[in-house]
Amino acid sequence: MYAQLLLNLPVDKVFDYAVPASLQEEIEVGKRVWVEFRGRRTVGYVVGLSDKSDQRRIKEIERVIDEKPIVDSFLFSLSNWISKYYFCSWGEALAIGLPSVLRKGQRRVVKKERKKRLEKKEKEQKVCLSPHQISVFKQIKEAIERDENQVFLLYAEREEREKIYWQLIDHLLGQEKGVISLFPEIETAERVARKFISCFGEAVARWHSRLCAREQFEEWQRMREGKAKVVIGTRLGVFSPVRNLSLIIVDEEESNSYKEESMPRYNARDLAIKRGEIEGKVVVLGSAVPSVGSYYRAKKKEYRLLEIRRGQRWTKIKLIDRSRQPFSFSPFLKRKIEESLNRKEGVILYKHLGGKGILKGEEFSKIGLIGVISTESVLNLPNFLSSERTFALLSTLIKRAEEEKAELVIQTYNPSHFSIVCALEGNYEEFYRKEIAYRKELNYPPFLHFINIIFKKGKQKKERIERLAEILKEKVEAEVLGPVLFSDIYYLTLKTKEVLKLNEKLKEILGGFGRGKKRIVVDVDPLFFF
DNA sequence: GCAGTTTTCTGTCAATTATG
DNA sequence: CATAATTGACAGAAAACTGC
Incomplete structure (x- = not known):
């Protein structure tokens, strides 16, 4: 008897190992085993069993680790797709879907009763939905009931989205159904998790990298046992082994x-959609500022658009043209800062529009002024997403200023740039119209996919990379850009409509080009290109 | 049941790989 | 250069094993 194993190595193969008679009872698809690979003890994941093998020399499996299979079938298929789309080995893709303790081969029989989790089941908070919100909730609910594989784009402010998520989860928990909900940052996920745990108690699991190994494993186990039915996590959460999955939520999908x-190098939003497709489930993408790509697909009816528009609120915004104001702090901004401080009100200043968690709701007493010293750090990035990001960040800031009833001062060198003008007007449609036209003209996503081939740290000689570029231009049906050198790293960029097809070609060509783990990296749908 | 040894577990720290 | 997410290495602690 032979077992086909996946190993967490950058080698794109399924490995055959012999199953000794003593282990034939134990071995099963989905269990882990210990094997020797190039002199090292390595964890293998059993993906298949057979009577034959065409390998010449075959080593034996040393030991079966698990008493029960630990890899679910969805994880086999999802990771298989990841390996083809994101250009890595199947084993590498599988491994990221498991808690790190399992990757290292630990067995982890939890002996002692787990400490009592904080189960503060507060009084059932009834959330009141507006008629419009109810209709949105119903449309999603009905799609779930019909077992549709449908992607919804929920275009609404945060409070409205969270109400709808809450209502959906409350409803689905009543039917013992599972939900995965993803948030971009750990902080946000934790905030929502706390809120949900206080309502739904034990049924909620958390999943992100700030959990320590033991916690991560416990949450994973609770999900598999069906004790936790709702998981709230960051991008890793897309791999949650929730039982009876019925809905995947990706909040702030544009992030x-x-x-x-x-x-x-996966994108969890895209993986969520893929997982929905594989398992035939409903996916909800939520955003107050949808990504241009998602909105485009919604317009094309690939996704269903659910929109809850809110009336404009008023706030004082002042735009300052920095090309006429060479100082970091224009006199106007300076004066406003002083005024605000004199009123004993807080001031938030953004040196750049940047920063990951900065825009989230930290706690200050009263904020009188929000200032942006420059928008250029985002706007001038060599990045097809720079306009989109500028628009999104400014829109978020404006909303924050409205909530705080604070004044907003924005200094920029590009006061007439459409992403800034539209953001100030609160006009997403207009921004989208201009941006999508621009992308279409230049053949940028969502009309095509980018693939970056990255050569690290000057290890590769330029001539070699140029030769590769020539070979690619000849053999591959894709536009080839570069090589471009940027801070010691060479980039080749390909543009294609069919990623899977191109990747197969790439594998042939790069295979003979020495794709060592460190030397060449392939990044599909990158955020940057040069 | 004991003492010594080996294996497994756990939390911390540092490295890594990004960005702005 | 600072920050953030994530992973791997490491060292000390706890648990399991062994021979008596």
């Missing part, structure tokens, strides 16, 4: 934080 920047 760049969903993109993993090390191998495999």
